[in-house]
Amino acid sequence: MAGFNFSTVEGNLTLNDVPMKTRAWTCPDLTPLWMPPSIRGSDRILPGASGVIGNPRRITVTQYSLDFRISGMSDMYGTAVTGGGSTAGNGPEEFEQLEYNLTYLRDNVIDTRQTPNANGTIPGVLTMPSGQIRTANVHVLGFSVNSRVSHILQGVLDISIPAGGFV
Numbered sequence: 001m002a003g004f005n006f007s008t009v010e011g012n013l014t015l016n017d018v019p020m021k022t023r024a025w026t027c028p029d030l031t032p033l034w035m036p037p038s039i040r041g042s043d044r045i046l047p048g049a050s051g052v053i054g055n056p057r058r059i060t061v062t063q064y065s066l067d068f069r070i071s072g073m074s075d076m077y078g079t080a081v082t083g084g085g086s087t088a089g090n091g092p093e094e095f096e097q098l099e100y101n102l103t104y105l106r107d108n109v110i111d112t113r114q115t116p117n118a119n120g121t122i123p124g125v126l127t128m129p130s131g132q133i134r135t136a137n138v139h140v141l142g143f144s145v146n147s148r149v150s151h152i153l154q155g156v157l158d159i160s161i162p163a164g165g166f167v
């Protein structure tokens with residue numbers, strides 16, 4: 001099979017029912033999603049008194065930046081591109097597939113203006129290495145490209161979880 005070799009040893013992630021580890025694109029490190037959520041809150045200062053009044057802290061929205069790569073060597077099912085026979089893997093077929101893969105991700109994951117949830121989020125499912133399933137509603141904030149090597153875009157997928165994390 002062509003495309004990325006990927007492992008789900010450290011788990012798997014789907015966003016809007018689209019797997020984030022395929023032959024066409026991959027999120028190689030999901031461990032940032034294992035981290036605890038962000039906390040909000042602060043203590044209250046009493047004028048003229050020593051110390052503060054402690055207030056409880058609460059879980060709040062948490063943002064994650066995940067390494068993400070998109071290839072033009074295959075589609076998400078592992079079907080290799082065919083055509084002009086470029087042995088270097090830099091032919092027009094690979095760039096056409098890269099365009100298709102990016103369009104698919106944009107339409108189904110990245111551009112979430114038309115989402116299944118009224119609050120603009122999409123469903124996310126994080127499968128832990130133990131097999132435990134964690135879910136969250138997720139805002140996809142975007143995909144930024146850091147570099148391109150041949151027909152592979154390397155960048156960051158930014159997501160935000162209003163509830164703080166996968167539970």
